[in-house]
Amino acid sequence: MCASFNDHVYDIVKQIPAGCVATYGQVAALAGKPRNARAVGYALHANPEPGVIPCHRVVFRDGSLAPGFAFGGPDRQRALLRSEGVTFVEPCERGNAGAPGLRVDLSRCQWHA
DNA sequence: CCTGTGACTGAAC
DNA sequence: CGTTCAGCCACAG
Structure with missing residues (x-):
């Protein structure tokens, strides 16, 4: 496809199944630029x-x-991700502090191309 | 063609 | 543990 990198990102994100999540770096890698997470954003x-x-x-x-x-x-x-079946990790998980606030359980719901 | 900006990421202080 | 720095690459003006 002659589409711009931008279009590749849209196509990939649209391929993400419900109940799963992907990281910017993941999408960027699938787009062909593992260092281009910013462009994904x-x-x-x-x-x-x-x-x-x-x-x-x-x-x-x-x-x-x-x-x-x-x-x-x-x-x-x-609410939306949880509705799709995505698991969330509350603070105090992943061994210890880590990131504050809520975050998706990448260990269980990270999308696998 | 060049410059500025940005929903990122990893490492350093 | 929290914040800051630097690098990477694509799009818009």
Whole structure:
């Protein structure tokens, strides 16, 4: 495809099955640029097809979303992902502190291409 | 064509 | 443990 990297990202994100999540780096790697996670975020920011692109299934390496840029807020994301069957990890997991707040259990729900 | 900016990531202080 | 720095690459002006 002659589509821009941006389009590749959309195509990949749309392939993410419900109940699973992918990290920016994961999508970037599938797009062919494992170092281009930022471009993935930029692509999703453009989000030319809202409702079609499950940007809420794309999370940080830690399993968290961009606070403030989430399609409606972290609460909305948690409700939506949880509704799809995604498991969430509460603080005090993963051995110890780790990241504060809620985050997706990448160990159980990270998408496998 | 060049510059600026950015939903990232990993490492360092 | 929390914050900051630097590197990477694509898109928009």
